[in-house]
Amino acid sequence: QKEVEQNSGPLSVPEGAIASLNCTYSDRGSQSFFWYRQYSGKSPELIMSIYSNGDKEDGRFTAQLNKASQYVSLLIRDSQPSDSATYLCAVKRGGNNRLAFGKGNQVVVIP
Amino acid sequence: DAGITQSPRYKITETGRQVTLMCHQTWSHSYMFWYRQDLGHGLRLIYYSAAADITDKGEVPDGYVVSRSKTENFPLTLESATRSQTSVYFCASSELTGSGNTIYFGEGSWLTVV
Numbered sequence: 001q002k003e004v005e006q007n008s009g010p011l012s013v014p015e016g017a018i019a020s021l022n023c024t025y026s027d028r029g030s031q032s033f034f035w036y037r038q039y040s041g042k043s044p045e046l047i048m049s050i051y052s053n054g055d056k057e058d059g060r061f062t063a064q065l066n067k068a069s070q071y072v073s074l075l076i077r078d079s080q081p082s083d084s085a086t087y088l089c090a091v092k093r094g095g096n097n098r099l100a101f102g103k104g105n106q107v108v109v110i111p
Numbered sequence: 112d113a114g115i116t117q118s119p120r121y122k123i124t125e126t127g128r129q130v131t132l133m134c135h136q137t138w139s140h141s142y143m144f145w146y147r148q149d150l151g152h153g154l155r156l157i158y159y160s161a162a163a164d165i166t167d168k169g170e171v172p173d174g175y176v177v178s179r180s181k182t183e184n185f186p187l188t189l190e191s192a193t194r195s196q197t198s199v200y201f202c203a204s205s206e207l208t209g210s211g212n213t214i215y216f217g218e219g220s221w222l223t224v225v
C-alpha cells in the first residue's frame with residue numbers, strides 16, 4: 001500500500017462549481033497534512049495545511065481531515081480557470097520533517 | 112527575498128557523465144531536501160539533510176550523492192548519469208515548527224540524460 005494515495009483521474013469542473021479532491025494515507029502516526037498546487041512546468045506551492053480533525057477554511061479552499069478514516073480532502077469553491085493545476089497531497093509522519101507526496105490530481109476548470 | 116535558487120535550470124548531459132545540481136537557500140532553514148518528479152511517480156525524496164554535515168537517504172537515493180558543508184547549500188551529484196535519471200529535480204527547504212512544517216520548493220532543474 002502506498003504511503004499517500006490520490007486515485008482520482010483528471011477532474012474537469014465548470015467555472016464556479018466546487019472541485020473535490022481526496023487523499024488517503026497509510027500511516028496512522030501521520031501528524032500533518034498538506035495540499036500543494038503545481039502549475040504545469042512550475043514548482044509546487046503550499047495552499048493548505050491541516051493538523052487536527054475537522055475542517056479548515058482559507059478563502060475558497062477548505063481542507064478536511066479525518067484521522068480515523070485516514071483521509072484528507074480539499075474542496076475548491078467557486079472554481080476559477082486559474083485553479084487549473086495539479087494538486088498534490090502530502091503527509092508528514094514523524095519528527096524527521098519529511099513529506100511523502102501522492103501522485104497528484106489534475107484539475108481543469110472549464111470557462 | 113531570494114528564497115531557494117537552483118542551478119542549472121536546464122541541463123542536457125551524456126550517459127556516464129558526472130552532473131551536479133546546485134541548491135542555495137537564503138532563509139537559514141535547517142532542513143533541505145532533494146526530490147525528483149516523474150510522470151506516474153509523483154514527487155519522490157532522494158536525500159535530505161537536517162543540518163550542516165547531516166544527510167540521510169530518502170526513497171530513491173541510488174546513483175546520487177549529496178553533501179552539506181554549509182547550511183545554505185545542498186548540492187546533488189549524479190556520479191555517472193543514466194537515462195533513468197532524466198527527470199525534474201526539485202530542491203526544497205523547511206524549518207521544523209511545532210507539529211507542522213512548510214516545505215518551500217525551488218523552481219526545479221530539468222535534466223535530460225542522452
